[in-house]
Amino acid sequence: MTSARITGNAKLAGVIGWPITHSLSPAIHNYWLANYNIDGLYAPLNVHPDQLADVIRALPKMGFAGVNLTLPHKELVLPMLASIDATASAIGAVNTIIIRDGACHGTNTDAYGFIENIRPHLTGKNKIGKNKAVLLGAGGAAKAVAYALAQEGFAEIIICNRSLAKAEHLASHYPTAKAASWQSRATHLEGADLLINATSLGLAAKEPLHIDLTALPKTALVTDIVYTPLITPLLQAAIAHGNPTIDGLGMLLHQATPAFHAWFGHPPTITAALRETISGAQEN
Numbered sequence: 442m443t444s445a446r447i448t449g450n451a452k453l454a455g456v457i458g459w460p461i462t463h464s465l466s467p468a469i470h471n472y473w474l475a476n477y478n479i480d481g482l483y484a485p486l487n488v489h490p491d492q493l494a495d496v497i498r499a500l501p502k503m504g505f506a507g508v509n510l511t512l513p514h515k516e517l518v519l520p521m522l523a524s525i526d527a528t529a530s531a532i533g534a535v536n537t538i539i540i541r542d543g544a545c546h547g548t549n550t551d552a553y554g555f556i557e558n559i560r561p562h563l564t565g566k567n568k569i570g571k572n573k574a575v576l577l578g579a580g581g582a583a584k585a586v587a588y589a590l591a592q593e594g595f596a597e598i599i600i601c602n603r604s605l606a607k608a609e610h611l612a613s614h615y616p617t618a619k620a621a622s623w624q625s626r627a628t629h630l631e632g633a634d635l636l637i638n639a640t641s642l643g644l645a646a647k648e649p650l651h652i653d654l655t656a657l658p659k660t661a662l663v664t665d666i667v668y669t670p671l672i673t674p675l676l677q678a679a680i681a682h683g684n685p686t687i688d689g690l691g692m693l694l695h696q697a698t699p700a701f702h703a704w705f706g707h708p709p710t711i712t713a714a715l716r717e718t719i720s721g722a723q724e725n
């Protein structure tokens with residue numbers, strides 16, 4: 442879907458990645474542009490890491506309102522920006538650039554996207570506790586999740602990662618976080634309120650995530666940031682174990698909302714129709 446009107450004054454944004462073919466962000470932003478009848482366009486931008494600095498420099502000159510960044514650019518871009526806000530600086534990665542007065546300013550909306558996706562379980566009738574979270578992974582996405590959990594006030598955050606050194610480095614940023622080995626992951630589930638997969642395990646055509654859920658309380662919320670497929674092997678196992686679950690597509694939709702608002706001047710809404718359109722787009 443593209444915007445209903447694209448004139449010479451159209452506001453421009455896009456997503457820079459390498460490769461970019463599988464990004465769902467163009468489908469999300471162009472859906473909102475069409476829905477709100479905004480004169481704008483959001484493009485997939487396939488940029489090799491060697492060309493990133495030139496492209497970032499050119500964006501203000503080309504009239505862009507901003508861009509998103511995805512793999513492998515989120516950390517590479519840091520020294521190329523005029524400023525980085527406190528959230529992006531704490532996470533150590535930028536996923537959104539907002540262009541103001543001809544300069545590129547970096548922020549990170551992944552932590553916001555993660556926490557807003559699970560927010561109904563933090564505040565609703567069946568609200569979970571914030572005593573203990575078990576986070577699987579210590580890569581780029583896990584950094585945003587760990588920041589969000591610390592900001593949200595989880596009393597204990599156990600970070601299990603295949604490369605223990607990366608888990609230790611991430612845990613060292615937060616007083617309530619502790620690193621643990623990948624092999625020990627199932628042993629930390631006792632008393633957990635929240636279990637998050639932030640590894641790439643479970644992605645379609647990749648290995649599933651194996652974890653014995655026996656010790657996990659049935660009230661614990663289980664969420665996967667992988668959204669292809671929507672119901673990952675971890676979520677299937679959690680449903681079978683009787684736990685509430687949330688898929689990762691909501692995180693992707695929520696992380697897009699602050700950027701859209703900043704670039705195009707309209708606060709977008711996440712609706713069932715949008716979810717349906719985007720789930721359909723990822724099947725094609």
Ligand code: NDP
Nearest residue numbers: 578579580581582583603604639640641666667689692693
């Ligand atoms: P990274 O490459 O930075 O990190 C990958 C993580 O997966 C690392 O923790 C890595 O461990 C772990 N991992 C990979 N293979 C294995 C394995 N065989 N066994 C155990 N652990 C493994 O990727 P990102 O953090 O950027 O992305 C991770 C996933 O999150 C992707 O699937 C991505 O699509 C998804 N994502 C979803 C978002 C959303 O909005 N829902 C937003 C961003 C990402 P190690 O450190 O040891 O290599």
